[in-house]
């Protein structure tokens with residue numbers, strides 16, 4: 392409040408100055424008006440008194456009198472219209488040279504004024520001036536005895552008193568006016584300043600981000616409109632801010648959850664943003680101290696990226712550990728001061744691995760098919776070129792080989808078809824409730840001849856009372872058991888022991904096929920389910936294997952919520968355990 396530049400102080404100063412100016416003008420007009428009025432009245436009454444008749448009288452009196460000056464003085468003093476009161480207005484009788492002959496006051500001399508000079512020249516001197524300190528009138532009275540000058544001099548004490556009075560009134564009203572002004576200024580400022588102060592507090596709150604306060608609109612004037620507009624502005628600002636905030640939350644959620652890594656750098660090359668995916672892909676802690684050079688200095692030059700024009704971007708690759716990353720870099724604003732470089736990181740490890748697997752798979756398929764095809768071709772050519780020279784026995788043997796190889800190709804193609812159906816989810820399964828025990832018995836019966844051919848002892852150990860009910864595709868499950876049993880037969884040297892058992896294990900049913908065959912080296916165990924993976928390729932091929940059996944078995948069991956586990960000691964034997972959920 393005490394500050395000079397506060398609105399209230401300014402208002403007080405302005406109003407006081409205003410009243411001062413007003414009173415000065417009014418005072419000046421009043422005082423000069425009073426003076427003028429008094430002077431005009433003086434000369435009007437003089438004019439009325441000094442009529443031609445009166446002047447003639449004066450002359451007559453002067454001529455008849457023994458002491459004309461005294462007589463004239465008495466006569467004039469007796470003239471009440473002239474208002475000779477000695478104190479302020481006096482009458483003097485002078486001779487034509489301006490010498491005082493008689494006077495109503497004690498003064499024996501008077502100043503030679505313009506009016507007096509006129510009278511000395513025989514004219515009535517009645518000029519007036521507001522600024523003069525006196526008012527006077529000089530009338531020459533020409534007689535035979537000589538010329539007398541009647542001189543009336545007013546020292547203006549009355550008008551000075553009056554103007555003094557007026558001045559006092561003006562000053563008093565000025566003082567009162569100033570006092571009223573100050574009070575008014577305070578009241579006015581209260582009316583004006585209170586809403587402005589509320590607005591000030593409001594703006595401060597809005598600036599601090601608090602939009603909850605709604606200012607009360609108490610008037611319909613400009614300040615009321617301003618307050619209303621302020622409330623509107625705060626509302627719009629709040630909704631805009633909420634929108635922006637929503638947008639930001641959306642973007643930051645996207646930024647945080649996106650699978651691609653994103654990092655952003657300031658024009659100085661310092662990290663300004665990064666998301667969890669980027670931290671994970673780059674396998675290091677990221678913080679604002681990290682620079683572009685540290686992370687991607689080997690792959691790209693920061694200045695070159697900054698110089699790129701939209702929509703150009705720079706693409707490169709980076710290896711982090713066993714990850715392969717694809718990097719896309721671009722400047723993200725044209726204004727360098729607010730821009731920087733954005734790097735989007737795409738993890739292509741899996742994609743590359745899949746590409747590799749696909750390539751290997753195609754190579755494997757080609758290789759697997761080429762071998763039997765070569766055999767078929769060479770045997771067929773031999774038969775053709777030898778013609779009738781080839782003994783019947785040989786020809787039949789060759790034809791047998793051709794049929795065998797054709798069978799093998801058919802098996803491979805069939806297995807591949809089955810796998811591709813699994814891959815595309817097109818495998819049709821007919822789920823029924825059946826007895827796993829019967830299925831195992833069925834498979835063993837079918838495999839028995841093959842086992843006997845290899846002089847294996849195939850024993851079957853099954854629970855007597857339990858049918859081992861299973862819900863699934865019987866044909867497919869039998870295919871899995873068959874594959875496992877036939878593997879045991881294939882990979883066990885002749886005269887081996889193969890034991891097939893089945894039973895319950897809690898909520899699951901199991902089929903366990905154990906052999907005392909060649910076994911599997913530990914390092915190969917994790918790869919057995921890969922397509923075309925075989926420990927000993929020659930042996931597998933020789934025994935008619937495709938290297939796809941266990942892959943198919945695993946796919947089938949997955950669809951039945953089952954599993955397969957292989958335990959083996961190289962050179963001693965293998966245990967393959969299939970597990971399936973039991974039907975209710």
Ligand code: ADP
Pocket residue numbers: 874878879882883906908909910911919924925926927931932935936937938939940941942965
């Ligand atoms: P294959 O058609 O070659 O038998 P599988 O997918 O059925 O293909 O088996 C993959 C590989 O696992 C086989 O080539 C073999 O090396 C190994 N294998 C499977 N079962 C046995 C087993 N009982 N004893 C030893 N090795 C086995």
